[in-house]
Amino acid sequence: MKSRKRSHVSLVSLLCRMLFLHACAIGGTMADPVVPAESQPASTAAERPLNDAHCHYVNFVQDTDGMAVLLKTMDESGVRNIVLFGLPLVKKWEAADTKRPTYYNDNDAKVYYYGTTDMILARAVLELPAGQRARVHPMICGFNPTDKNAIDHIRRMIEWYPGLWEGIGEILTRHDDLTRMTSDETGRANHPALNAVYDFAAENDLPVWLHSNVGTVGVEEPIYLDEVRTAVKDHPKTRFVWCHAGHSRNLKIPSLAPRVDELLEVNKNLWVDLSWVIYEDLIAPGGKLDPKWVALVEKYPDRFMIGSDKIGKFATFKTEIRKYDPLLQALSPATAQRVAQDNLWSLLPAKSKHD
Numbered sequence: 479m480k481s482r483k484r485s486h487v488s489l490v491s492l493l494c495r496m497l498f499l500h501a502c503a504i505g506g507t508m509a510d511p512v513v514p515a516e517s518q519p520a521s522t523a524a525e526r527p528l529n530d531a532h533c534h535y536v537n538f539v540q541d542t543d544g545m546a547v548l549l550k551t552m553d554e555s556g557v558r559n560i561v562l563f564g565l566p567l568v569k570k571w572e573a574a575d576t577k578r579p580t581y582y583n584d585n586d587a588k589v590y591y592y593g594t595t596d597m598i599l600a601r602a603v604l605e606l607p608a609g610q611r612a613r614v615h616p617m618i619c620g621f622n623p624t625d626k627n628a629i630d631h632i633r634r635m636i637e638w639y640p641g642l643w644e645g646i647g648e649i650l651t652r653h654d655d656l657t658r659m660t661s662d663e664t665g666r667a668n669h670p671a672l673n674a675v676y677d678f679a680a681e682n683d684l685p686v687w688l689h690s691n692v693g694t695v696g697v698e699e700p701i702y703l704d705e706v707r708t709a710v711k712d713h714p715k716t717r718f719v720w721c722h723a724g725h726s727r728n729l730k731i732p733s734l735a736p737r738v739d740e741l742l743e744v745n746k747n748l749w750v751d752l753s754w755v756i757y758e759d760l761i762a763p764g765g766k767l768d769p770k771w772v773a774l775v776e777k778y779p780d781r782f783m784i785g786s787d788k789i790g791k792f793a794t795f796k797t798e799i800r801k802y803d804p805l806l807q808a809l810s811p812a813t814a815q816r817v818a819q820d821n822l823w824s825l826l827p828a829k830s831k832h833d
Contacts, residue, residue, distance in 0.1 A: 527557070527558050529822045539580050548792050567591060567656070568592040616644060617643065621675075624669055646679050650689050680713065690721075700724070780816055782816075
């Protein structure tokens with residue numbers, strides 16, 4: 479009786495396996511389920527080494543977990559190289575506030591420009607052993623982009639730390655609530671104060687990371703797009719990285735993808751950094767990749783990069799930088815390799831060490 483029962487179980491198992499293989503052969507749903515981007519299984523893309531093209535060493539009060547924590551987290555996240563900024567603005571702790579704000583929208587207090595951020599970053603990088611230092615690509619950002627004296631700060635940093643800097647930015651111009659909280663004139667991509675900065679960058683082989691929103695909350699037209707277009711067009715020898723493609727928190731610009739397409743088509747000196755909320759809001763809303771953004775990246779495989787956009791604290795670094803795995807998985811292998819690693823090397827100065 480037991481032998482006959484075992485034979486019956488084996489037969490049923492064999493029939494189930496045959497049915498499963500048949501479903502696979504005809505493309506049935508058992509073999510090829512539709513998987514949302516947020517839950518795609520581990521694959522080559524998930525294990526792919528990355529370069530982080532956008533990260534801040536400090537936060538809005540210039541605090542940081544430190545270089546040792548950052549490098550350890552990079553190793554755990556599969557990140558080989560990192561573009562590292564300070565933060566050019568500090569959040570004021572006003573007398574009426576019982577709790578210290580550490581992020582710009584923690585409360586309504588103003589923020590102000592803080593040039594020492596570059597020195598904080600420089601000291602941290604220069605203390606690293608040579609092998610680790612080669613993985614970190616520091617940028618100058620501690621200047622007011624509406625002040626014609628900004629170029630003097632950049633020259634001073636070059637003089638004080640020769641051979642260290644590999645770019646300029648993140649220059650913060652139009653930036654949602656941060657713009658309204660900044661104790662100064664509103665920054666814009668085509669402000670006259672930045673002309674000397676852009677020219678200096680071109681003359682010294684330094685790329686520029688530029689944050690410039692295309693619009694404002696409540697208006698669905700890209701009313702500030704011309705500021706970016708003008709800056710990039712008027713400085714054709716300057717390599718620009720447009721941070722977050724002009725998107726920011728709570729912006730709703732339905733025409734953003736075709737506008738980005740238009741700018742990339744016309745301006746060969748423009749790259750796009752897909753870090754921060756653009757990924758969750760536009761590229762993979764609800765965890766599902768938007769085909770038009772995937773197609774846009776494929777159309778310009780040499781012009782897009784990814785980044786964590788962490789600010790001084792790195793506990794969620796891995797989550798932020800690996801969130802792009804589904805996008806990389808959806809791209810062709812050659813494009814994925816460029817976006818994940820290679821495009822950064824086309825931007826950094828020739829002296830930068832490639833890995």
